[in-house]
Amino acid sequence: MIKRSNGDWSHLMVLFMPICFPSPYSLGAQLHASGCRFTLYAPDQDSVHLLLWHQGHQPQRIAMHEYKHGYWTKDVADVVAGQEYSFEVSHAGQTWCVADPYAQAVAGPLTYQPPYTPSQSTRVARCQVVGHESFDWQGVSSPQRPMQDTVIFETHVKGLTQQHPDVEPAQQGRYLGLVSPAMLAFYQKHHINCLQLLPITACLPEPHLLSQQKTNYWGYNPYVWMAPGPRYAEKNAVNELKTAIRELHRHDIEVILDVVFNHTAEGGEGGPVLHFKALDHAMYLHDGQQLRNHTGCGNTIDIRHPAALKQVLDTLRMWVTDYHVDGFRFDLAATLGRDGDTFDPHSAFFHAIAQDPILSKIKLIAEPWDIGPNGYQLGQFPANWAECNDKIRDTTRSVWRNDPGMLQDFATRLMGSRDFFSAAHWPDHLPINYITYHDGFTLQDVVSYAKRHNHANGENNHDGHGDNRSANYGVEGPTNNADIVEIRTRQKRNMLASILFSLGTPHILMADVLGHSQQGNNNAYCQDNPISWLHWQTQNHAWSNWLATMIARRNAIVPRFIDALSGTQRHCNQIAWRHPNGDQIQEDQWPSLQAFCCQITLGTHHPDAGQSMLIAINSSDTARNLRLPANHQWRSVCDTTTDETTVATPESFQRLAEKSFLVCIDGDWL
Known part of the structure; x- marks a missing residue:
């Protein structure tokens, strides 16, 4: 029996206090007081080894324990943030290193020489342990701006500042470049209150791009959903991205992330083995033994699978709670509502979002289609979602090109496309009205090229959209003809005014603020070069000043009319x-x-x-x-x-x- 000392037992209570460990169902690498708990969901594996990598040494190979069917876990003492790790598994008779799907940082390098092999996987699959509690948010909070008061500016982290002469070289093309003094002044001058960033999560180029020494510049080939891409960081992607978001919020600017949950970089049957193919093949939709391809990228996530649903929801919550992002734009979002060949707006995914105390409060924007059966679902998403409205893009381009018989449809688009977006559900279910997006012509190219010019992509100009509804007004490409320049500029004003003063949330491509041309390339996904990087030295200031003024006037005028035409009134x-x-x-x-x-x-x-x-x-x-x-x-x-x-x-x-x-x-x- 333990005796008391001076009648006080408190000094002994520590002997009976349990050490608090993360739940084995908390997937990923979870730091705790004495080390780190690594947990992996791998129901397809009979054994899993954790590999801890130390510079210049062979990895420490540690057998993991199957806590419950499919849940493999291991506590390791003295692990700290920054530790590199991966998992070793068997697949198709070979031993592979695979990434942690729940990793919150990756070490890379995020490239390889096709074909992907087990030996290359030992480097590509390396992840890093992350601790979030040390970042200082300095009391800065999100603007929490209503959707009707928002104007979305879509941009690429690298392309925005890579060539900006007033951004420090170390910050050009990086997260911190977004909040350089020159960029903050630019946002203020142009009344920019929301940035939508092309995918910033860790991604891998497709094998055919690697074979051509190209990369997936846009980032729509996700590798690890929870990890910010290191290619936009100088030293620490986690802290530098958080710093950028904090400073944007400090200046009253919201941040929306473009996220890709419809497929992964593992591609089709011949694609690389990165994680899910070896860990849990049920993450993907199948047609017999083949992966279904409703995305055009080789595989399709099966959101009905509990592990897939959990992974997506956990990822979204992490970006909101740990990074304070304000919303998401979901690439090919019809995939997230798929029940095989049909789309269900009452699917488990949408219900899970609607009841979630965190995710139900943020901005949710759907790209309301994919390329699978019944893939076009404009207007069919739940009432708490906004949707990208391609109808106004196509109709507006046709109207100003003076295509016959289009003005009645344009009137419908101007009034908020209420044939697809009932005003009974405004302002939550508003159309996202746009003329241009990252995929397609820039606005300058809409008025400068009658056809696409994608030869630089290496696909014989067969890639990219063929229906651009564009015009060149007499000359294909650049010209010094004053009359052509004048009509092109007027048509740009017409199209942007059509978006700004229509009922809905305007979406503007940041390249269009500067009048940037991609030389007629309407699918510059692999062009990590001046074709995509914005040309600040050639900015048309008369054009951008006009646009800035129109944005300010739109913000003062249009929201009150959206409000009046919403709901019961x-x-x-x-x-x-x-x-x-x-x-x-x-x-x-x-x-x-x-x-x-x-x-x-x-x-x-x-x-x-x-x-x-x-x-x-x-x-x-x-x-x-x-x-x-x-x-x-x-x-x-x-x-x-x-x-x-x-x-x-x-x-x-x-x-x-x-x-x-x-x-x-x-x-x-x-």
Whole structure:
């Protein structure tokens, strides 16, 4: 029996206090007071060894224990953050090193010489132990901006600053370059309040790219979902990415990550063995013995599989809790709702997101399609999701190219594409309205090239989208012809104004702010070079200043109209459709229209009741007479015939120029 000392037992309590270890169901490398617990879910394996790598030495090889079927675990003393590790397993009669799917940092190098072999896997598969508790967020919190007040700017971490002359060389093309003084000043000047980053998680190039000494520049070939890519860091990807997000938040800028959960870099049957193929083959959809390919990348994640669902949800929560990201854009998101050949908006994945106390509060954006059966699902995602709206992209490009019979559909897109996105579910279920995305032409190329020019990709110009709805206005590519330059610039203003003043959340390609051209390449996924890197020295300041002003005016005007047209009050407003001369448009006249006016007036249930916005459009090559509605004090806030941004008082009767987009508001509330 242990005796008390001076009647006090407290000094002995430590003998009976258990050491707190992570649960064996907490996958990955979990640091604790005396070391690290490594846990791997590998139901396809009969034995697993942990490899601890030490510079210049052979790895320490440690047998893991199967705690429960499929869960392999091992506690190792004295392991600290930065320790490199991988797992050794058997697959198809060979011994492979595989990465930890739950690793939060990778050591790399993230390249190899095809074909991928077990000997190469000993280097590629190395991961690093991470501890998150030491980062100082300095009390900075997320802006938590409503979706209707958000303007999304899509950019590539490297391409944004790689050639910026005012960014320190050590930060060019890196996470910290995003928050360099030059970039922070640029965001402020252009009213940028949300960055959507192309995939930054660790990825591997496809074998065919490696064979050509190319890389997957865009990053849509994920390797380890939880690890930030080291190629954008100078020293420490984890801390440098967190620093970038903290400083963006400090400047009231949100961060959305483009994430890829539809496939992995393991590719098809002949692809490399990186993790899931050896650990849990049920992670992928199968057709008999073959992997199904609904992604165009060789494999498709089966989100119905409990381990796959857990991995995706755990990954999302990690990015929100450990990195404070504000939302996600899901690449080929239809895959996440797949039940085989069908799409189910009530799938377990969507329900799990909706009930999650963390994930239900962030921005969720779907690319609402994949290439599998029934893959196009625009408007079918749950009400708490926004969706990329390709309808407005295609229709807007066609309208300004003056394709016949498009103006009625354009009117629908302008009003928020309510045939796909019911205003009953606004502002949560808004369309993401865009003209350009990373995949496709930049805006400068939409008005400069009639066809794609992807020869640099090494696929004989057969890759990339063939339906670009673009025009060159007389010359294919660059020109010094002043008349062509003028019409191209006006068409750029028309298309951006169409996105900014339509109802929804605008999405703008950062390259378009500078007027960047990719030389007609509409699939520059493998172009890690000046084709993709932004050219800051050739920035068109007149263009970017006009765009910055229009963004500011959009932010002051459009959200109140989205708010008024959302939910139960959506029927309390007035929307009038007229010819430019003021006559009401008849239903049978829509198919032949080339010009119209739309006036939205807020109803009595809105705090700004009586305020109006008028949009006048002339897509033809002939000017029209415009009659503005009487009894309003109209002010012109956008006129695409010029890059002048002065707020003007238009005449009641005036000329609506050819190929022009005019926005007026009544009163002086701007």
